[in-house]
Amino acid sequence: MTVSLPSSAPVAADPGRSSVDAERWPDVARLPRASALRTAIARRVVERALAALPLRIRHGGLPGAVPVPRPATGGDRTPTLTLHDPDAFHRRIGADGLIGFGESYMAGEWDTDNLVGVLTVLASHVDDLVPAPLRRLRGAWVRHRPARDRNTLDGARDNIQRHYDLSNDLFTLFLDQSLSYSSAVFDALPATPQDFTAAQHRKIDRLLDLAGVGPGTRVLEIGTGWGELALRAASRGAEVLSITLSEEQRAFARHRIAAAGLARQVTVELCDYRQIEGSFDAVVSVEMIEAVGAEYWAAYFTALRRLLAPGGSVALQAITMPHERMLDTARTHTWISKYIFPGGLIPSPDALAHESAAAGLSITHDTGYGDHYAETLRLWRENFLEQSEAVEELGFDHVFRRMWELYLAYSEAGFRSHVLDVRQIRLVAAAPGPEDSR
Incomplete structure (x- = not known):
């Protein structure tokens, strides 16, 4: 510190x-x-x-x-x-x-x-x-990225567990009460700690609105987190299947869902997005594409299109970076890929547009909130530093604490400098072309 x-x-x-x-x-x-x-x-x-x-x-x-x-x-x-x-x-x-x-x-x-x-x-x-x-x-x-970090079915699970299975107790020390580990959308900036949970709910509600989630909607959530989005979707009357590769998160989310009396509406499974079958009115995925890896972006968007029911919508929240910087990063083993998010890569807006279109999806809404992510990260970092003794008591040594402080500050700086952005995107099935209609 x-x-x-x-x-x-x-x-x-x-x-x-x-x-x-x-x-x-x-x-x-x-x-x-x-x-x-x-x-x-x-x-x-x-x-x-x-x-x-x-x-x-x-x-x-x-x-x-x-x-x-x-x-x-x-x-x-x-x-x-x-x-x-x-x-x-x-x-x-x-x-x-x-x-x-x-x-x-x-x-x-x-x-x-x-x-x-x-x-x-x-x-x-x-x-x-x-x-x-x-x-x-x-x-x-x-240095080039190690082959072991590729997001194969086994590799993706290992990569996710190396970050998200560190400890539920660790994340509860610095996240807000909603336990949302993604950018909030604040009512006003600069943000205050008192605004945090309401801002996370605002983010979730905007995504659910983009996807048209309401009573009876069949929702697929790719990336459970600690369950807050699934809970809010179920509170609207939706039926939710939420998938994750984190055993720690699944156990925690299931406990929260049962405690809320929503276990009949929400199912949480340990499953890869490539293995899901079915048809859903709404597919929602919050800051999960960053963990997919460029090699598998086509598979990811193809899965979204395949799982989307006629007339349905996909709502994504995604961190983005400029295209040329993305290309340089993709070829490089970085400090973030070594210590924080193995196998991950932040896409560019161009990459999102290209890969989604190739899979038969059209972007119908795209809004950025980069300054809000900078404030989200500031609040996380301040909470983390205030809880330094509690982090140590969980068994995380001084090197880990300096690493985590650097990670949160490094990410905040990316948004403060506008090198990074975060976007909420709505996608629908593309209209068929002339050859498709024939």
């Missing part, structure tokens, strides 16, 4: 690599192998890039008892990035790029008075960080 103190006061900060569990975090506990030349190039590129950005760079001592920079005062809001171990920082980046940048934070080798601020600056200038000649050599130094 970042602590702000006067610059003369020592902080018992992260104790450094020596305290890292090498079995649990092997690539954080040890420095990677990197040639002196590669490290020197990384140092020069990084130092030149950071010098051109609205950031302060400070060199501190090694992790252990170092001052954390005091926050900016007055009108100067320039965030400060403090390098406790510059040699390790540049060596990790030289060896592993942005994976190394993230692992260096996990190891306590750098810190900041404003994590979201630093990451927002970096995200806003991401195309300027590496000189153009070196960008052309990108394929020679980036």
Whole structure:
């Protein structure tokens, strides 16, 4: 957790690599192998890039008892990035790029008075960080995604469980009372904690309205979460089949549904979207396509079309990124894909339009709420940091807590910089063309 103190006061900060569990975090506990030349190039590129950005760079001592920079005062809001171990920082980046940048934070080798601020600056200038000649050599130094992370039927279940089966108790510590793990839609910005659950319900209700969910509607939900959408659909009189690959989420959602007296209307199954049979008036999927993987987007949209009854509607909530950045990310093993969402890829709006059209679906509604996701992530991050002791009591060590803080801040920065967006989309069966009608 970042602590702000006067610059003369020592902080018992992260104790450094020596305290890292090498079995649990092997690539954080040890420095990677990197040639002196590669490290020197990384140092020069990084130092030149950071010098051109609205950031302060400070060199501190090694992790252990170092001052954390005091926050900016007055009108100067320039965030400060403090390098406790510059040699390790540049060596990790030289060896592993942005994976190394993230692992260096996990190891306590750098810190900041404003994590979201630093990451927002970096995200806003991401195309300027590496000189153009070196960008052309990108394929020679980036790591490619491991084959084990492919979203085959077995792989998809493993990937989902590595994130969503961490602990139900962990997620309840920082999510709002609805236990919704996706962007809320607030009535007004900036958001307040008191608005959170109502904003999550507003998000769900808009999706249910897009899909036309009402009494007697046969609803398929792809991605149960902890059950809130299924509960609200059932409260409208719908019959719901909700599927998930998370055993922890299924058990939790089933308990909530039974406690609400809606077990006759809602069925929750451990099942892959590719294995579902039937016909549904409404198909709803909230921020699940990001876990599908580009290799399987065609299968995903084909399943949506196959499962949709005549006259039915699909309502999706999806995070998106620009198309060229998506293509670069798809070819790269990133810090997020290594530690947070293995096998995942955020699609672009172009990819969503292309893949859905190829499957015989037409987009009839498309609205973005990126600023609302930034606020959602801010509230999650603040809750998580406030619950740091409770997270530790659940058995999550200081490396995990720094990793999770970085994940939430990194995601928030993506939306603050408008590199990321989140969209609610309605799809219907495409009208048949001339050949189809014949």
